Amino acid sequence: MAVTDHVDLNQFMEGVKKRNPHQPEFVQAVQEVAQDIFEFMEDKEEYHAQQILRRIAEPDRVVSFRVCWEDDAGNVRVQRGWRVQNNNAIGPYKGGIRFHSSVNESVLKFLAFEQTFKNALTGLPMGGGKGGSNFNPKGKSVREIMRFCQSFMTELYRHIGPDVDVPAGDIGVGGREIGYMFGQYKRITNHWNGVLTGKGLEYGGSLIRPEATGYGAVYFLENMFKTKDENLEGKTAVISGSGNVATHAAEKLVQLGGKVLTLSDSGGFIHDPDGIDQDKIDWVKKHKTYRRGRIEDYVTEYPNATFHEGKTPWGVPCDMALPCATQNELLGDDAKTLVKNGCRAVSEGANMPTDLEGVHIFKDAKILYAPGKASNAGGVSVSGLEMSQNSERRSWKEDELQQMLKDIMAGIHDRCTRYGDQGDGYIDYVKGANIAGFKKVADAMLAFGVV
Ligand code: NDP
Ligand code: 2IT
Numbered sequence: 001m002a003v004t005d006h007v008d009l010n011q012f013m014e015g016v017k018k019r020n021p022h023q024p025e026f027v028q029a030v031q032e033v034a035q036d037i038f039e040f041m042e043d044k045e046e047y048h049a050q051q052i053l054r055r056i057a058e059p060d061r062v063v064s065f066r067v068c069w070e071d072d073a074g075n076v077r078v079q080r081g082w083r084v085q086n087n088n089a090i091g092p093y094k095g096g097i098r099f100h101s102s103v104n105e106s107v108l109k110f111l112a113f114e115q116t117f118k119n120a121l122t123g124l125p126m127g128g129g130k131g132g133s134n135f136n137p138k139g140k141s142v143r144e145i146m147r148f149c150q151s152f153m154t155e156l157y158r159h160i161g162p163d164v165d166v167p168a169g170d171i172g173v174g175g176r177e178i179g180y181m182f183g184q185y186k187r188i189t190n191h192w193n194g195v196l197t198g199k200g201l202e203y204g205g206s207l208i209r210p211e212a213t214g215y216g217a218v219y220f221l222e223n224m225f226k227t228k229d230e231n232l233e234g235k236t237a238v239i240s241g242s243g244n245v246a247t248h249a250a251e252k253l254v255q256l257g258g259k260v261l262t263l264s265d266s267g268g269f270i271h272d273p274d275g276i277d278q279d280k281i282d283w284v285k286k287h288k289t290y291r292r293g294r295i296e297d298y299v300t301e302y303p304n305a306t307f308h309e310g311k312t313p314w315g316v317p318c319d320m321a322l323p324c325a326t327q328n329e330l331l332g333d334d335a336k337t338l339v340k341n342g343c344r345a346v347s348e349g350a351n352m353p354t355d356l357e358g359v360h361i362f363k364d365a366k367i368l369y370a371p372g373k374a375s376n377a378g379g380v381s382v383s384g385l386e387m388s389q390n391s392e393r394r395s396w397k398e399d400e401l402q403q404m405l406k407d408i409m410a411g412i413h414d415r416c417t418r419y420g421d422q423g424d425g426y427i428d429y430v431k432g433a434n435i436a437g438f439k440k441v442a443d444a445m446l447a448f449g450v451v
Pocket of ligand 2: 379383
């Protein structure tokens with residue numbers, strides 16, 4: 001009965017490319033996982049026979065819809081919205097919502113695919129999903145954003161639910177947008193439940209959810225250095241981005257004695273040789289989040305810093321790099337430059353920020369390199385804890401949650417080590433994360449039979 005002449009990696013990837021034309025981000029994400037999984041499956045016939053990877057790489061469903069809204073001038077605007085429900089073998093679909101002009105089906109399919117492995121790695125019962133819209137929040141008034149969020153939820157609400165699919169924030173979606181979407185969900189359904197995470201503290205949100213992704217990425221870095229009997233004290237870091245993940249990663253690095261040299265946005269990066277301390281981070285948070293400003297204004301406020309228009313920060317010599325902006329923002333040449341300049345560790349705050357060439361350069365150089373599905377899982381983990389608190393109708397204390405986040409990140413590090421330890425002192429965290437995430441979802445799928 002078993003199919004013994006199964007496809008090899010190349011044939012598998014040819015099929016993925018053929019079935020997903022014009023979806024380069026999705027193909028890239030599958031490729032990065034498939035190379036490790038094919039090696040792992042070599043002597044595991046059942047995974048092949050049951051086509052497990054093929055099934056995980058085919059979303060359970062992709063919902064696409066029209067979102068109409070009216071701008072302040074009275075013009076009717078039409079956007080596209082999506083929810084990609086990738087896999088719910090181990091729990092309800094879970095993953096953020098992204099509002100950015102670059103959002104399309106390929107981007108959301110790659111994010112939902114990655115989320116499936118990430119969520120499995122956390123040890124919490126969450127499946128993988130992702131949603132969003134090509135709506136560009138830049139330059140929009142608060143009322144326009146409210147109307148857009150309401151219109152988006154007016155369609156999305158029928159596809160989600162606390163035991164079905166639980167969205168949260170991502171690029172362009174923070175506490176304010178979650179508030180508008182939760183309000184509209186409640187208005188339409190008359191249900192108050194934990195259908196979204198990242199909510200305000202007044203209405204069921206969890207303490208430390210906003211901080212959790214950035215803090216978690218730094219805890220992961222700390223765990224990696226611990227394998228070398230080192231800590232973060234006195235080490236320099238370059239960070240890209242200046243949003244939720246980047247600013248909270250900077251904050252935790254500073255708390256643990258690191259020195260942050262850069263931040264960036266889509267306009268370029270700032271380099272502050274004096275170090276970006278907590279006061280400066282607070283200024284960036286206000287400037288970027290509340291005033292929707294540009295990172296280049298940092299140099300007016302702090303004149304020792306320099307602004308590098310249109311550039312990414314990877315050329316600045318550092319001990320550690322944390323890409324925290326977006327996918328494919330760190331390319332092969334950037335990886336070469338980082339390694340050449342003595343960078344010893346990379347912890348991805350963003351999803352798939354390093355392209356395939358860059359991943360191989362980090363792996364070949366055997367530096368401490370954590371892929372986003374492991375290192376940025378702190379955010380979705382605290383989202384999972386928010387779901388638990390909502391179900392229990394209670395709120396945990398800050399120190400309890402801080403400890404849980406640390407423990408979860410240490411648990412992810414252990415799971416990666418289990419499958420990624422190469423036995424020569426090098427831990428391949430990419431391989432470890434891919435296999436540990438896959439195995440949990442795959443074994444659940446085997447239990448269900450062919451569904
Ligand atoms: P924010 O919207 O808060 O910030 C995004 C930052 O990245 C901004 O500085 C933005 O610059 C920059 N950026 C976005 N797109 C681009 C681009 N195409 N080119 C250059 N810069 C860009 O988002 P988050 O901090 O929440 O998300 C950042 C990354 O972290 C994403 O990859 C997201 O998927 C990932 N992530 C987020 C989690 C969360 O809990 N929020 C959890 C796990 C991962 P500008 O202001 O100019 O647009
Ligand atoms: O990429 C991610 O993990 C997120 N944007 C957070 C998802 C969540 O459900 O908290």
